Amino acid sequence: MTTDNSGSKVWKAVRGFFAFWKDFLVGDSPVLALGVVIILCVAYILRGSAVWAPTAAVILVLVLIAFTVWQKTWTRRCAS
């Protein structure tokens, strides 16, 4: 019984730890986290080009901001 209890406590603590980091990094915007990972990959692939790598990174960030705000305005009612 003691082992079961300590086992469930450890499992609860592990789940709590990952839930904390998921909430910290992803929060209520999984699109943002996914978008940043995509931008990271694109920047890595284009890193050899002095023109395309910075240009693509900046444009993708702007698109991600606009898309996230647009998406939230469709899923939310007006606050006021």
Add this chain to the structure above:
Amino acid sequence: MIDQSTVLLFITVAIASAVEATEALTILLASGITRGWRSTFEGALLALACLAVVVLAIGTALIQYVPLYILRTVVGTLLLIFGLQWLTKAILRQTGFKAAHDEHDIYDKEVAALSKEQQGIRGQRDSLAFAVSFKGVLLEGMEVVMIVISFGLATQSGNQLVTASLGALLGVGVMVAIAAAVAGPLTKVPENYMKLGVGCLLTVFGLFWMGEGVGVEWPLDDVFILVLLAIIVLATVGLIAYFGRVHERRLEVAAH
């Protein structure tokens, strides 16, 4: 000689800390006024000590054992995610699609919740006040810790942990002084404008360092941080103007 990125780093950490301190102070005020100040201070001080240990332990370990390009990639990615979260939420609040952060409302709710619980015995530690202030300061402070460590480690000039920590202390110190002066929740602090500003700065630094980490060659080197900042600020202003009009139109349609 202090370079521009160090100044921007200091300002960013100071404002980010001030925003988080505003939210933590609301919880501390509610706890202190309803349950007593001794246990509230003890909980807050223990949380601050824990946060300082995290900065020193993780910060020192990372700078010694992890190569700079990996640090910049990881730190830049984290900062970009944080920055975009802050920025998009601030844009939604500014345009009316998300309710503004109301410190007075949060304060009232905290006071009501804490008043319901039975008071502790006078002279003994109030475990509820201790736990509430400890948790409040630790959770609000954790984001600042991440920002301090990130900014402290990823700069061009190497270890800036002390500069970032001083920026955080200044931000918290200013808010504590204001809270002590007004002796109430910090309702007059322009929290959303501060979040907009910090969101822009975190996004810019995050993108810059993430790019440097994976090998992107930014034109003009460090000066490009200012160019990026101008681009992000202009885009933010444009989005606020556009979605602000969308919000107004929806309100008009709803009214008819």
